[in-house]
Amino acid sequence: MNYALVLNLLGRLLAVEAGLMMPSLFVALADGGRDALAFAYSIILALAAGLLLILFFRPRERELHAYEGLVVVGLAWALLSAFGALPFMFSGAAGYFWDAYFETVSGFTTTGATIFSQVEQFGKGILFWRSFTHWVGGMGILILTLAVMPKLGARSAFLARAESPGPTFSRMLPRMRDTARVLYAIYAVMTLLLTGLLMLSGLPLFDAAIHALGTAGTGGFSNRNLSVGAYNNVAAEILITVFMFLFGTNFIVYFRLLKGEGIKALRHEEIRTYYLIGLVAIAVITLNTTAHYGDAATALRHASFQVASIMSTTGFSTSDFDLWPQFSRILLVLLMLIGACAGSTGGGIKVSRIMLMGKSAGREIGHTVRPRHVKTIKLEGRLVDAETLHSVMVFFIIYVFFLLLGTLLASLDGVNFTTSFSATASCLSNIGPGLSLVGPMESYGHFSPGVKYMFSGLMLLGRLEFIPLLVLFHPAVWRRAH
Amino acid sequence: MNYALVLNLLGRLLAVEAGLMMPSLFVALADGGRDALAFAYSIILALAAGLLLILFFRPRERELHAYEGLVVVGLAWALLSAFGALPFMFSGAAGYFWDAYFETVSGFTTTGATIFSQVEQFGKGILFWRSFTHWVGGMGILILTLAVMPKLGARSAFLARAESPGPTFSRMLPRMRDTARVLYAIYAVMTLLLTGLLMLSGLPLFDAAIHALGTAGTGGFSNRNLSVGAYNNVAAEILITVFMFLFGTNFIVYFRLLKGEGIKALRHEEIRTYYLIGLVAIAVITLNTTAHYGDAATALRHASFQVASIMSTTGFSTSDFDLWPQFSRILLVLLMLIGACAGSTGGGIKVSRIMLMGKSAGREIGHTVRPRHVKTIKLEGRLVDAETLHSVMVFFIIYVFFLLLGTLLASLDGVNFTTSFSATASCLSNIGPGLSLVGPMESYGHFSPGVKYMFSGLMLLGRLEFIPLLVLFHPAVWRRAH
Numbered sequence: 006m007n008y009a010l011v012l013n014l015l016g017r018l019l020a021v022e023a024g025l026m027m028p029s030l031f032v033a034l035a036d037g038g039r040d041a042l043a044f045a046y047s048i049i050l051a052l053a054a055g056l057l058l059i060l061f062f063r064p065r066e067r068e069l070h071a072y073e074g075l076v077v078v079g080l081a082w083a084l085l086s087a088f089g090a091l092p093f094m095f096s097g098a099a100g101y102f103w104d105a106y107f108e109t110v111s112g113f114t115t116t117g118a119t120i121f122s123q124v125e126q127f128g129k130g131i132l133f134w135r136s137f138t139h140w141v142g143g144m145g146i147l148i149l150t151l152a153v154m155p156k157l158g159a160r161s162a163f164l165a166r167a168e169s170p171g172p173t174f175s176r177m178l179p180r181m182r183d184t185a186r187v188l189y190a191i192y193a194v195m196t197l198l199l200t201g202l203l204m205l206s207g208l209p210l211f212d213a214a215i216h217a218l219g220t221a222g223t224g225g226f227s228n229r230n231l232s233v234g235a236y237n238n239v240a241a242e243i244l245i246t247v248f249m250f251l252f253g254t255n256f257i258v259y260f261r262l263l264k265g266e267g268i269k270a271l272r273h274e275e276i277r278t279y280y281l282i283g284l285v286a287i288a289v290i291t292l293n294t295t296a297h298y299g300d301a302a303t304a305l306r307h308a309s310f311q312v313a314s315i316m317s318t319t320g321f322s323t324s325d326f327d328l329w330p331q332f333s334r335i336l337l338v339l340l341m342l343i344g345a346c347a348g349s350t351g352g353g354i355k356v357s358r359i360m361l362m363g364k365s366a367g368r369e370i371g372h373t374v375r376p377r378h379v380k381t382i383k384l385e386g387r388l389v390d391a392e393t394l395h396s397v398m399v400f401f402i403i404y405v406f407f408l409l410l411g412t413l414l415a416s417l418d419g420v421n422f423t424t425s426f427s428a429t430a431s432c433l434s435n436i437g438p439g440l441s442l443v444g445p446m447e448s449y450g451h452f453s454p455g456v457k458y459m460f461s462g463l464m465l466l467g468r469l470e471f472i473p474l475l476v477l478f479h480p481a482v483w484r485r486a487h
Numbered sequence: 488m489n490y491a492l493v494l495n496l497l498g499r500l501l502a503v504e505a506g507l508m509m510p511s512l513f514v515a516l517a518d519g520g521r522d523a524l525a526f527a528y529s530i531i532l533a534l535a536a537g538l539l540l541i542l543f544f545r546p547r548e549r550e551l552h553a554y555e556g557l558v559v560v561g562l563a564w565a566l567l568s569a570f571g572a573l574p575f576m577f578s579g580a581a582g583y584f585w586d587a588y589f590e591t592v593s594g595f596t597t598t599g600a601t602i603f604s605q606v607e608q609f610g611k612g613i614l615f616w617r618s619f620t621h622w623v624g625g626m627g628i629l630i631l632t633l634a635v636m637p638k639l640g641a642r643s644a645f646l647a648r649a650e651s652p653g654p655t656f657s658r659m660l661p662r663m664r665d666t667a668r669v670l671y672a673i674y675a676v677m678t679l680l681l682t683g684l685l686m687l688s689g690l691p692l693f694d695a696a697i698h699a700l701g702t703a704g705t706g707g708f709s710n711r712n713l714s715v716g717a718y719n720n721v722a723a724e725i726l727i728t729v730f731m732f733l734f735g736t737n738f739i740v741y742f743r744l745l746k747g748e749g750i751k752a753l754r755h756e757e758i759r760t761y762y763l764i765g766l767v768a769i770a771v772i773t774l775n776t777t778a779h780y781g782d783a784a785t786a787l788r789h790a791s792f793q794v795a796s797i798m799s800t801t802g803f804s805t806s807d808f809d810l811w812p813q814f815s816r817i818l819l820v821l822l823m824l825i826g827a828c829a830g831s832t833g834g835g836i837k838v839s840r841i842m843l844m845g846k847s848a849g850r851e852i853g854h855t856v857r858p859r860h861v862k863t864i865k866l867e868g869r870l871v872d873a874e875t876l877h878s879v880m881v882f883f884i885i886y887v888f889f890l891l892l893g894t895l896l897a898s899l900d901g902v903n904f905t906t907s908f909s910a911t912a913s914c915l916s917n918i919g920p921g922l923s924l925v926g927p928m929e930s931y932g933h934f935s936p937g938v939k940y941m942f943s944g945l946m947l948l949g950r951l952e953f954i955p956l957l958v959l960f961h962p963a964v965w966r967r968a969h
Binding site: 072075330331332334335338339362365371373374375376391395398401402403405406409412416417419421423425426427440472475476478482 | 554812818820885898
């Protein structure tokens with residue numbers, strides 16, 4: 006590994022993070038200066054650390070191997086979360102580093118799992134930073150910093166692969182830098198649009214911005230203890246429901262709409278399947294919870310919001326779905342595993358992977374019946390090669406492995422199976438709430454420090470789709486040369 | 488599909504099943520004639536149905552396509568379970584067909600999940616039949632009937648593939664008929680040996696036979712409400728612990744021992760991994776349950792028995808492991824998913840499949856770091872081709888799919904997540920008990936008829952490793968010709 010280059014890049018990213026903390030400093034200053042010093046100190050520390058790394062490590066060889074790019078991605082998310090945790094420490098919002106780190110990892114990974122059961126007493130600066138990490142994390146700190154990376158040569162193209170999960174996305178990007186800007190613009194415009202619409206629905210500017218940032222990043226941190234449910238505002242709920250679905254949609258569709266493809270852009274297998282699953286889940290849960298809510302309209306309202314929230318892996322809530330009938334609760338857990346579309350800001354296994362696995366299973370059965378009949382697997386009209394299928398299945402195996410390992414280790418805290426399983430699924434898929442002791446009205450605050458660090462690791466693993474962190478355990482990575 | 492041939496074969500298998508009911512009839516007669524009529528009626532019905540099928544359907548073409556063999560396997564297990572359920576109905580042991588069917592499927596699939604919370608009031612004939620289905624199912628009704636099948640031509644060799652799960656087993660069998668006999672002999676001798684040893688440990692002949700049959704088939708039905716725990720007999724527990732592990736071992740090792748390979752026969756990766764997992768699990772659970780039992784010796788005793796019981800997918804119990812600490816309970820659930828060795832009478836995903844998936848994941852990470860370094864995957868010193876790896880992963884995908892689907896559907900009965908998940912895992916892996924409402928001191932009796940049928944289906948799917956039942960949903964199977 007080219008240590009100088011990797012450390013230099015991490016330094017640059019830290020400097021960028023210092024810049025990303027500036028808006029929160031301004032919010033803190035506007036909030037009567039509350040917690041402004043906490044941000045000032047954090048910015049100075051991140052900047053100093055970043056500059057030190059940049060100055061001390063000057064790479065001679067500026068060519069980046071693919072695996073080194075992955076190492077940068079993996080280390081950057083872990084390191085930037087550590088510095089991003091500083092405002093929580095300095096402001097006194099979190100008393101222990103593991104709590105502040107959990108909250109920041111949860112932010113940058115767009116999970117939205119929180120260790121705070123009460124957030125309304127925090128200053129606006131802290132609340133804004135908390136939600137802003139979602140927004141930054143949503144499209145990837147490293148996509149944001151692509152304006153820096155292209156200087157390192159064309160080989161950095163794999164970064165898009167690492168950050169924007171899924172097989173189809175990278176092929177749309179002939180020139181990474183331009184595409185990053187287009188993505189960034191779409192993302193920013195949609196966020197601003199939602200902020201404006203939420204204000205029209207009656208939310209104050211600050212609340213509208215917080216929930217727009219959380220929706221855009223499919224994160225889920227709220228500035229209200231009762232999440233979106235606190236407003237009891239149907240218009241706002243509908244807006245957030247729609248935008249959660251939209252941010253969980255493969256962004257390729259927005260590209261194609263911008264290119265003027267019109268209705269043709271919607272002829273996308275994954276997106277259609279994603280919305281089909283969503284509609285079926287809403288219908289089934291509405292039926293199953295009508296008795297719980299007393300009438301079908303209320304059931305439909307909460308079912309739609311919660312399905313959009315879980316499928317897009319956002320994690321907002323309007324109702325305590327932990328009180329729903331068992332069937333609906335478990336259906337939500339299954340939606341947690343599936344997650345959103347590839348190429349979106351959402352997490353989870355991803356709809357396109359589920360589709361490819363289903364097609365593989367179907368082909369296997371067909372092959373048994375007609376061994377001489379060769380059947381290919383297609384997605385979006387294109388052939389999917391054996392290597393891609395293999396990668397998808399290995400991803401699934403690793404996902405299930407960490408799901409079960411996390412469930413086992415979380416149980417060391419003595420929590421029940423429903424809690425440990427749903428908490429692990431929720432962290433791996435970057436959602437936030439789970440069931441039972443991590444239900445939407447609960448928090449992750451009661452876990453032991455060790456389990457909180459484990460969940461932080463699971464959130465990072467899930468968000469980065471495992472490989473960028475798992476390569477760190479390969480001995481060859483740490484050798485000086487290849 | 489060659490309907491005449493398939494139906495003719497099913498008829499032959501029904502006639503064989505009538506014969507297999509004879510020992511139970513004798514036990515019933517020896518038990519003062521209690522339930523003897525129930526067996527007599529059942530035998531007559533099975534024989535009549537079998538003969539009718541044989542006489543009515545006389546195939547012109549006697550060549551069997553591979554997929555037709557699978558269809559026979561799938562239909563046979565479902566059909567023979569229906570006729571095997573008759574003694575439970577005629578004797579009055581079960582009041583409803585879905586209960587009798589569940590119990591018989593559970594027997595033939597060597598699951599041992601029971602709908603009866605009290606079994607000690609049943610006659611010895613019924614109890615013997617219940618356990619004998621384990622023994623028959625254990626090595627596969629169809630392996631038993633291989634003396635009939637070879638007449639159909641060499642193409643029936645796939646039957647061994649369908650019945651004896653796993654990639655390595657069928658390669659040892661150059662002449663299927665001879666091998667079936669050798670297997671049958673090993674199996675019978677080991678069962679008789681265990682029966683004798685259990686009698687030496689103090690169990691009455693009948694109890695010794697019941698538990699030997701259940702151990703051999705890795706089934707788990709007991710004639711005592713408290714299972715093996717009822718005897719509080721350490722010697723018997725140790726014997727059953729050892730034999731549960733032995734019957735969960737890849738039978739290839741016994742072949743090789745018979746061939747005189749000696750210690751070399753034990754150089755088997757899967758078997759070593761299987762025992763390693765078992766020892767680690769015993770050690771960890773002993774530590775974790777010492778406080779629960781008050782001393783380490785008692786904890787070790789129950790941990791060993793339960794780990795052997797779950798890993799071998801038998802399902803006997805000596806202690807209510809549902810009262811264990813969360814960590815140990817969840818560890819048992821993970822062992823349920825892993826299961827036993829391929830080529831054994833045990834169920835589950837199988838140790839060799841877990842190993843291949845782990846190796847694939849490791850290779851993927853290595854490939855990311857060193858893309859030009861080609862790494863092959865080996866098991867037992869032999870190269871594993873891409874097609875086998877693909878099949879293993881597809882198996883895993885289908886397993887997880889049915890695990891989640893079963894969990895969801897079982898929750899329609901309103902049971903908690905722990906119950907529905909562990910019950911589904913237990914049925915799919917052919918174990919028997921699970922956690923919470925299906926814990927070792929509970930039964931499946933409280934489920935609704937629909938969910939009982941679903942669990943019956945899951946037991947069949949798991950035992951037959953999905954494909955023989957899933958091909959029934961392929962439209963091409965039902966066409967008259969190919």
